[in-house]
Amino acid sequence: MQEATSSKKILKIGTRGSPLALAQAEDVKARLVAAHDHLTADNVEIVVIKTTGDRILDRHLMNAGGKGLFTKEIEDALLAREIDCAVHSSKDMPTHLPDGLALTVFLRREDPRDVFMSASVDRFKDLPEGAILGTASLRRRAQALRLRPDLKVVTFRGNVQTRLKKLAAGEAEGTFLARAGLNRLGMSDKATETLPVEDFLPAPAQGAVTVEVRTSDGAMMELLKPLHCRETAVAVTAERAFLRALDGSCRTPIAAHAALEGDRLMLRAQLLSLDGTQVFEKTGECAAEIDRAADLGKDIGARIREDAGEAFFTELARAIEAEIE
Numbered sequence: 629m630q631e632a633t634s635s636k637k638i639l640k641i642g643t644r645g646s647p648l649a650l651a652q653a654e655d656v657k658a659r660l661v662a663a664h665d666h667l668t669a670d671n672v673e674i675v676v677i678k679t680t681g682d683r684i685l686d687r688h689l690m691n692a693g694g695k696g697l698f699t700k701e702i703e704d705a706l707l708a709r710e711i712d713c714a715v716h717s718s719k720d721m722p723t724h725l726p727d728g729l730a731l732t733v734f735l736r737r738e739d740p741r742d743v744f745m746s747a748s749v750d751r752f753k754d755l756p757e758g759a760i761l762g763t764a765s766l767r768r769r770a771q772a773l774r775l776r777p778d779l780k781v782v783t784f785r786g787n788v789q790t791r792l793k794k795l796a797a798g799e800a801e802g803t804f805l806a807r808a809g810l811n812r813l814g815m816s817d818k819a820t821e822t823l824p825v826e827d828f829l830p831a832p833a834q835g836a837v838t839v840e841v842r843t844s845d846g847a848m849m850e851l852l853k854p855l856h857c858r859e860t861a862v863a864v865t866a867e868r869a870f871l872r873a874l875d876g877s878c879r880t881p882i883a884a885h886a887a888l889e890g891d892r893l894m895l896r897a898q899l900l901s902l903d904g905t906q907v908f909e910k911t912g913e914c915a916a917e918i919d920r921a922a923d924l925g926k927d928i929g930a931r932i933r934e935d936a937g938e939a940f941f942t943e944l945a946r947a948i949e950a951e952i953e
């Protein structure tokens with residue numbers, strides 16, 4: 629960011645263009661304006677950036693390269709100084725960021741749970757034998773099949789609105805969404821059932837919005853400080869360290885959820901086979917500090933990797949490859 633004394637300076641917030649991404653960027657803008665006397669709605673601009681991931685709705689994403697597809701163009705704009713910061717769902721962020729960029733703040737986490745949506749039944753477990761379930765998430769697919777091996781899973785891609793349209797059009801009898809997304813869109817009443825974390829352990833970092841900046845931009849980092857939630861940062865750090873220890877991409881059915889209990893951080897983490905027949909799960913705890921949280925996630929990841937064995941990963945890669953062709 630340039631000198632804040634220049635009243636003409638416009639602070640630019642980069643984001644994807646989906647309704648959820650825009651709602652999150654607007655929220656960050658409102659919080660920045662509220663936290664700083666010298667900022668008004670007029671000198672903070674939201675810049676919508678179309679990413680490769682947004683363009684290729686017709687192909688199975690994992691074939692084309694995973695999570696980074698939703699962030700590359702935004703990160704390029706950040707590095708080129710076309711924007712000053714970028715707002716993301718932490719869950720969509722790769723575990724390795726380009727040099728010179730960092731996730732500097734995490735907003736207070738929303739509800740991390742998944743919801744089940746259906747036009748025909750009130751609960752996931754009430755789906756009829758052999759019903760069609762729509763999801764593009766390998767995690768949700770594996771967790772659903774673990775409980776209901778009879779279900780047929782079809783790929784449901786696109787933003788929240790697109791997926792709800794597919795459901796309404798009868799392309800599936802049920803689908804899943806993150807509660808946080810629905811809440812932020814003011815659509816919490818659309819959920820059919822909020823799923824217990826015991827059955828549907830959330831994706832690492834689900835429900836937490838983060839802001840990415842250039843590490844050289846001390847002024848921007850300073851402006852964002854009032855938005856930071858330390859508890860969320862500690863929990864998300866453990867979850868992302870676990871993800872990183874197992875898989876940097878989004879090609880693995882992985883789940884993790886951490887939360888503070890007093891001054892302790894409790895982490896629960898899971899690795900599943902694509903069909904849900906194999907589940908490796910561990911819990912752990914540590915002092916509620918960023919460094920300890922990172923160590924805990926890494927340690928649990930290493931232990932689950934050892935339990936699963938290399939053959940598990942070879943078979944998983946094969947199963948995913950067969951699935952997405």
Ligand SMILES: NCc1[nH]cc(CCC(=O)O)c1CC(=O)O
Pocket residue numbers: 717718719720804805806807808809833834835836837
């Ligand atoms: N992959 C898309 C995505 N990324 C973040 C959210 C929800 C909001 C959040 O987790 O913060 C969603 C939608 C969904 O999974 O239903």
